[in-house]
Structures are given as C-alpha cells and as structure tokens.
Amino acid sequence: GWNIRPTAEGANWWHTGSLPGTVTILVRTSDGRAWAALFNGRPRDDQLRPMQREIDELMWRAAGEVTHWPEHDLFQK
DSSP: OOEEEEETTEEEEEEEEEETTEEEEEEEOTTSOEEEEEESOOOOHHHHHHHHHHHHHHHHHHHHHOOOOOSSOOSOO
C-alpha cells in the first residue's frame, strides 16, 4: 500500500516495492512534485531496506538541488 506522511502543506505519499531482480520507489510530495526510480537489480534481503533508504535520500537530495522547475508541460499530449 501507500505510505502517507502529513505535512504543513498537505501530505507526502510514497510506495516502495521489490520483486526478485527489481527495486522501485514512487513519490508524490505535498508541493506537487513527483518522481519514480526503478532499478533492474536487488540486493540480498538484509540489504534491501538500507538500499531503499539510500535511494529515497538521494532522490530527495536531487529534487532539492533543482533551482527552477518548468512551468509548462514538457511532453506533447
């Protein structure tokens, strides 16, 4: 299921997943940003949670480094 963490602006939503050979994360932030990361590999079971935490931290850090987000749709419909 989805994890939901309330914030002052609304809530951050995320879902992590893994099947043999894959690790994924999907995030929607309270300010409307969204991202997904999918990996074609999976560590041993005892390393899965640390890997998921590291991916989450790296994605939040990368999003925080963006100084200007486009104000228009970048993809044709």
